[in-house]
Amino acid sequence: MTDLTRNVDDIRAEYLALTRRKRSYDTIILVLFIAIMVAGFHTADDRNAGGFWSGLHRLLDFPAEVIGEASQKLAEFPAHFMHFLPALSETLNIAGAATLLGAIIGIVLSLLATRGLALWPRAIPVVRRIMDIMRAIPEIVIALILIFVLGGGPVPAMVAIAFHTSGALGKLFSEVNENAALGPVEGLQSTGATWVQRMALGVFPQVAPNYLSYALLRFEINIRASAILGFVGAGGIGYELKNAMSWGTGKYDEAGAIFVLLFVTIVIVDQASSALRDRLTHGNRKLEATL
Amino acid sequence: MSTAATNIDMLHGQAARVISRKRMIGFALPAAIVAYFIYIFFAFDIAGLSERASLDNARTLVADSYSYKTHVTRSTRDGGISVAIEGERKGEYSEGTAPEWVTLGTDGAPTLVDLGRGNLVSLGDVTTWTIPDYGVISITASRANGVDVTFPNDTVPAWASVSKSRVAMTTDAGRLNVTRTKAEVFKYQAGWELFFFTLQSPYHGMPLGELLRRATSGEAGAIWNDFFHNPMWHHDMVAGALFETILMAALGTFGAAIVALPLAFMAAKNFAPLRIVRFAARRVFDFFRGVDALIWTIVLARAFGPGPLTGALAILITDTGSFGKMFSEALENTDRKQIEGIRSTGAKPLQRYRFGVIPQVTPVLLSQVLYFLESNTRSATIIGAITGGGIGLLLTQAMLTQKDWEEVSYYIILIVLMVMMMDWLSGKLRARLIKGKDERSHDAA
Structure with missing residues (x-):
């Protein structure tokens, strides 16, 4: 009996020691993390043109200036909105066409990269590496090169975004494909269906809602990307924003109008797409949340 | 008998309608996509592209990038x-x-x-x-x-x-x-001439064996110095720029996670009983996300000037919105029983959060944060090009001169390697920290 109690005491002591050690490890990691973050912000502050503390009081100057000018010229806002509407639609079209193009290429890549569905199973690792590289290249790299070759305009941005989207969606789609049941595909194969028929009739109906959901999410991301690429010369609302900014004080009402247009567009698309995605994947809300 | 027959007829009719509708969609969807692309073809003036395109530029670019x-x-x-x-x-x-x-x-x-x-x-x-x-x-x-x-x-x-x-x-x-x-x-x-050493360096044109021999006999520092401070390729500057870009991404991502966590509690149904608080927190997230990194960058650059801090803060603010939304959803999915268990021991609210909630959500949150780290490395490159910091700035500068295409290709290779390394690192960390507990979010990433 005494043995047993002693054992329990031992175990308790050991457990407490373990817990204490784990806690102290956690604390050390936390302190280390905080130290790294502080040091990182210090480094970033040092390498910045203006300091954080010296700039902090100026943080609201620019928004205040824009709002001030905008409120004085509020009557001109509807005209500004109409003026920038074509640019906004170009930005949306860049994002839309790039998402569509990227999704089509992504579908093909994903089917080629999924075990059990691939046309050439041996090429699966190759296709996966290709998708990794496509994902890794930031849009701006391709956009700037194409602007140099093709001149400014929406096409460089569209190609650049579509390239990245193909890789990103290809990876997500192939993960969806892995969960598709192979029964329909085998059934179709037994009737002598070709690879394209097997994919279109056997796989597509199973995965279409998930594809659509990911593509919508990508569309949200691509609108932002399209606006940013406009800023470096690829047309659309970003380009107009850059021009409006360069006119400086006294003309910020146009910049303000663009801010409002961009903000409202992003919020509307985000809300609409998240509502739509929710409907497409009821049972899958958790998965969505992680994105 | 007749009711059964009408039933079958009705079912048959229903099935036929469903099938014909599906068939319609089967044709309508591709037709809509094709129509949209035709519209894009004219809207983007793709036919006129061949006139605007400069093949000379393309030729210089390709030739310069490897010669x-x-x-x-x-x-x-x-x-x-x-x-x-x-x-x-x-x-x-x-x-x-x-x-x-x-x-x-x-x-x-x-x-x-x-x-x-x-x-x-x-x-x-x-x-x-x-x-x-x-x-x-x-x-x-x-x-x-x-x-x-x-x-x-x-x-x-x-x-x-x-x-x-x-x-x-x-x-x-x-x-x-x-x-x-x-x-x-x-x-x-x-080739990329003078990539390792310039003509002024005594190590220029030295065979590798000789270099290694000298490196082992005490000249390693001098050799590294001549390579790293190569005045033609500026490896020191490039390394600094890569560091700045990764710094922007890391500070932005982790900073956003730290700011978003307490805010997420205010936006989660099961932790914020006051509807008005939840509503306010959610609108704050929507605002941060909706304004977009581009506009944050412009606004912040006005106050802090160009540099990595501006980029880091722009990422931080945008991602606070994204993380806040995702974290609050994760918090709403927590299991109440663990919290009640902790409460039954007489724990105070802060202790309940620390021991009942945090262990539950940590794997999910960490996996989301690490996933963002990789995508933010790409964002940091782009934001750097706008605000003026990191490898993005070097890339745009080299492109604007329109002659240093070998440097452009050097930077592009480095950017791709950097992003792939961050992707690999975040995947490794996710797998290590979460150890298969969170297969789901790993898949989504």
Whole structure:
């Protein structure tokens, strides 16, 4: 009996020691993390043109200036909105066409990269590496090169975004494909269906809602990307924003109008797409949340 | 019997309608996509692209990205010869030295430049270019009389442009420009010249074995110094820029996670009983996300100037919105039983959060944060190009000059490697920290 109690005491002591050690490890990691973050912000502050503390009081100057000018010229806002509407639609079209193009290429890549569905199973690792590289290249790299070759305009941005989207969606789609049941595909194969028929009739109906959901999410991301690429010369609302900014004080009402247009567009698309995605994947809300 | 028959008829009719609707969608969807692309074709004026596209630019870009040119220049004024890689002072050969394809003229003799495949340029008082199967082009230039050129058959070929003050000729072998003040030959060679050491470094052109031998006998520091501070390629600056970009991504991502966590509690149904608080927190998230990194960057750059801090803060603010939304959803999915268990021991609210909630949500949140780290490395490159920091800035600068395409390709390779490394690192960390507990979010990433 005494043995047993002693054992329990031992175990308790050991457990407490373990817990204490784990806690102290956690604390050390936390302190280390905080130290790294502080040091990182210090480094970033040092390498910045203006300091954080010296700039902090100026943080609201620019928004205040824009709002001030905008409120004085509020009557001109509807005209500004109409003026920038074509640019906004170009930005949306860049994002839309790039998402569509990227999704089509992504579908093909994903089917080629999924075990059990691939046309050439041996090429699966190759296709996966290709998708990794496509994902890794930031849009701006391709956009700037194409602007140099093709001149400014929406096409460089569209190609650049579509390239990245193909890789990103290809990876997500192939993960969806892995969960598709192979029964329909085998059934179709037994009737002598070709690879394209097997994919279109056997796989597509199973995965279409998930594809659509990911593509919508990508569309949200691509609108932002399209606006940013406009800023470096690829047309659309970003380009107009850059021009409006360069006119400086006294003309910020146009910049303000663009801010409002961009903000409202992003919020509307985000809300609409998240509502739509929710409907497409009821049972899958958790998965969505992680994105 | 008759009711069963009508039932079957009804079912049959229903099924037929469903199938025909599906068939309609099957045709309508591709048709809509094609129609949209046709619209895009005209809206983006893709037909006019071939006119606007500059194939010359494309050619320079491709050729420059894997080759370099060496300038051999003779000044008309004093007859002095200089040989410089990419025409830059940093790449200049020191007085009296030249690559083996240049024969420096001494005592008034012309300098001979061998462009390969029988092409020979002689730089003297008279500049001549001997082209096989064509003949000898001779050019005289002086400040007073301008530039005078004679072609073998007295016609100006398509690859030459001639004016009173300037002659420019480009063939596959190289280029020759003659103006009143100087004659300049360009020879193109494959590779990234001076990538490791410039001509001023004693280690230039040294074989690898010899380098290793010297490195082990105490010169490692000097060798590294000469390589790292290479004035032509600026490896030190590039490494600094890569560091800045990763710094922006890391500070932005982790900073956003720290700011978003407490806010997420205010937006989660099961932790914030007051509807108004939840509503306010959610609208704050929507605002942060909706304003977009582009606008945050512009606004912040006005206050803090260009640099990595501005980029980091822009990422931080945008992602606070994204994380806040995602974290609050994760918090709403927590299991109440664990919290109640902790409460039954008499724990205070803060302790309940620390021991009942945090352990539950940590794997999910960490996996989301790490996933963002990789995508933010790409964002940091782009934001750097706008706000002026990191590798994005170097890339845009090199592109704007429109001549250093070998540097552009160097930066692109580094960017791709950097993003892939961050992707790999975040995947490794996710797998390590979460250990299969969170297969779901790993899939989504």
